[in-house]
Amino acid sequence: MNLYDDFIEWVERNNLDSIIPTAPSLLDELTMLDLSKHRLQELPDSIEVLSNLTVLKIAGNKLTKLPDTIGKLKNLRNIQCNNNLLTEIPESIGELESLIVVNFSGNKLSALPKSFYNLSHLTRLNLATNCLKSLDEDMKKLTKLIYISLDTNYLKELPDCFGDMESLYFLELSYNQLTTLPDSLSEVEELETLILEGNNFKNLKALEVHDMLVRLNLNENGLTELDFDISKLEDLQILSLDSNELTTLPDSLCELENLKELSLTSNELSALPDCIGNLENLEELDLEDNELATLPESFSNLKNLKKLFIADNNSVTVPDMPWLEFCDKG
């Protein structure tokens, strides 16, 4: 049986003939294929007949492996393989030199093949919710990455790989076991979003260089203090520090004049900085589940505040702020 016949038989066996043409000439022309959520347990080796495929969506199936022949889809630019049951990626993936977007989130990957780091054109990489314990030093070869999501893995440290990722703007590292950021991250000047939730980060002074950060999330890191000068993050608009052990906040927080959202749920704050009213662009403030008994006099200077969450504190009284659109305390 030739490759086309084999592939067409697989299409028919899986009742996919309403999605995939069964004429060889049309298979040659196929550039996009969406097989998401079809309960597929395997892809055939003969998938290599789709030689012009640029986008392959196979998310939400029951795939436990990919065929080695996937490496022959030389025109593939985007593979969406999230929410499957993959335990490994074939070494041949490194032959997909055109790949730009890769999503393998929600699988069971414990490691990446060495060849993965040859995908030098990658711009978006999503490996969230896998079982990765480490990444190779060769990660530094992926210099075109602009978006990296590695959340919910078992990473204890990251390789010092960011130095040449000049365009990286989004880095999600939540729910790992990380304690420090690699030094090379300081060289990424364009970084706008940094999500570090659910780790055990300490000594965050390295963050001070990221003056283009727009969003920073340090929820659930066991922080007892902000051990860096947060005022250096002068473009910051969204700051989330939920579920830490903060008892006070530094006055330097009040210098974040672009801050629009500040979230401090479930800390141990008994007071806010007297200068809190300087945050004149603040639109949303979440103080729920702290130990506040009073608010500073300047609080009523928050003229742009639209949403205030302040339940579960110590009988704190909210000043009259008629411009508030929502407050969870009447």
Place this chain on the structure above:
Amino acid sequence: MEDIVTKERVLSRRICECGEKSVQEAIDIFDETDLPYKKAKKLVTGCNKSCCRRPLMALFKMVEFGAIDYEEINFLIDQFEGRK
């Protein structure tokens, strides 16, 4: 028939050990609130932790969108349970 069985089975599954709510109960809670995810989630789990994040957040978005993919929720609960 298989889909109906799957739906009923998924609806009765516990979505998170925090709060002990079923998928059906979580759907009802999300349906009745206009709070953002972080606060609506607390109504289900009773805690401020980010527990059961993937299945809960997916369910919240599906309720918001108006269509629930029970198979995906089932997968995400399995995935979460498998990581413990």
